[in-house]
Amino acid sequence: MKFARDFKETLANQDFPPHWVTRAIPYGQLKKCLKKVQRELRDLGLDPETLRALLDPTTTSPVALQYHLKTATGSNFVQPKLTVYVHLQDGVAVDASLTPTSRRFFERVAAEIRPDHMGLAGTHTDTQSTGTSPVRAPAHDADRRADGNDHNMYETVEVPLVCDAEFFDMLQSDVNSLDALQTEEEGKMTAEVVKLGKEVSFVCRTSRFSKSDLARWRRVFELYLDAEVFFSTHERDHGTRSSQMALKQLQWFQAEVEKGHLARDFKLRESQMAFSRN
Numbered sequence: 001m002k003f004a005r006d007f008k009e010t011l012a013n014q015d016f017p018p019h020w021v022t023r024a025i026p027y028g029q030l031k032k033c034l035k036k037v038q039r040e041l042r043d044l045g046l047d048p049e050t051l052r053a054l055l056d057p058t059t060t061s062p063v064a065l066q067y068h069l070k071t072a073t074g075s076n077f078v079q080p081k082l083t084v085y086v087h088l089q090d091g092v093a094v095d096a097s098l099t100p101t102s103r104r105f106f107e108r109v110a111a112e113i114r115p116d117h118m119g120l121a122g123t124h125t126d127t128q129s130t131g132t133s134p135v136r137a138p139a140h141d142a143d144r145r146a147d148g149n150d151h152n153m154y155e156t157v158e159v160p161l162v163c164d165a166e167f168f169d170m171l172q173s174d175v176n177s178l179d180a181l182q183t184e185e186e187g188k189m190t191a192e193v194v195k196l197g198k199e200v201s202f203v204c205r206t207s208r209f210s211k212s213d214l215a216r217w218r219r220v221f222e223l224y225l226d227a228e229v230f231f232s233t234h235e236r237d238h239g240t241r242s243s244q245m246a247l248k249q250l251q252w253f254q255a256e257v258e259k260g261h262l263a264r265d266f267k268l269r270e271s272q273m274a275f276s277r278n
Contacts, residue, residue: 004028014247023181025174033170036163044159069168077172080164084157199274211267220262220275227253 004027011021041051046065054065066085069078204214229249232238241249257263266272 004031010243014243020181023174023177025171025178030167030171033163033167037161037167040161040163076176078168080161080168082159082161082164084155084159086155086157196274199270203268203271203274213266213268213271216262216266217271219260220257223253223256223260223262227256229253 007024007027011024041047046054051065055067066083067080069080071078200217204212204217206212206214227249228234228241229246230241232241263272263275266275
C-alpha cells in the first residue's frame with residue numbers, strides 16, 4: 001500500500017509533535033484487517049467476481065446480495081450488514097450463474113433455513129448462530145414466501161461479517177481519537193492567536209516618545225496572507241492545501257521574513273519573543 005508507506009515517511013520527516021504521531025491512523029493494521037475481510041468473504045464463497053455480480057443493481061439473478069452500513073443503536077459506531085436474497089427450490093439455490101464455491105455457501109444457507117422453516121411454518125423467528133453463520137432476518141410476507149408443497153422459497157438472510165465489523169470498529173475508534181485531537185489543538189491554537197493579538201497590540205502602540213514595531217508586524221502579516229499556507233483563494237488552486245503544499249508555503253513565508261530582516265530588526269524585545277514563539 002503505497003499511501004501507507006508515504007504516510008509513515010511524512011510523519012517521520014516533517015517534525016510533527018509526538019502526540020500527533022502516536023494518534024495517527026495505523027494504516028498497516030487496517031491493511032492486515034482488510035486481508036482478513038477478504039479471507040472471510042472467500043470462505044463464504046464470495047470471491048470478488050461473485051460479489052460484483054451479486055451486488056450489481058441491474059442483475060436479474062434470483063440470488064442477490066445487499067451490503068450497507070448502519071449506525072448501532074445509541075452509538076456512533078457503524079455495523080456492516082450483508083443481506084442475502086435467495087430463491088430456493090427444494091432446498092437448492094436457483095441460479096445457474098453461481099460458482100461452485102458460492103453455490104456451497106447458498107446450500108449452507110438453505111440447510112440452516114429449511115429445518116427452521118419446516119418446524120416453524122407461519123412464524124418469523126430468527127435463527128441465531130455463531131461466527132459467520134447466516135442469520136435469518138426478520139421476515140415479512142414479501143421477503144419470505146413458500147408454495148403449498150414448500151418447494152419454492154424466497155428467503156432474506158443476514159450474514160454476520162466478523163472481520164468487516166472489526167475493521168470498522170478499529171477505523172471508527174481511530175477517527176474519534178483524531179476528532180478529539182483536532183478539537184484539543186483547535187482550542188490551543190485559538191488561545192495562542194488571542195495571546196499573540198494582545199502582544200502585537202501592545203508592541204505596536206505608537207506615541208511620540210516610544211518605540212513601535214507597527215510597520216514590521218504589518219509587513220509580517222502581509223507576507224503570511226500572501227503565503228496562504230493552509231488555504232488558497234486563487235482560481236487555479238483554490239481550497240484547502242495538502243500537507244506538502246502547506247509546508248512549501250510556510251517555508252516561503254519564513255524565507256521572505258528572513259530575506260527582509262523583519263524578525264532581526266524588531267525594535268522591542270517583546271516583538272522578538274512573540275515572533276520566535278509563534
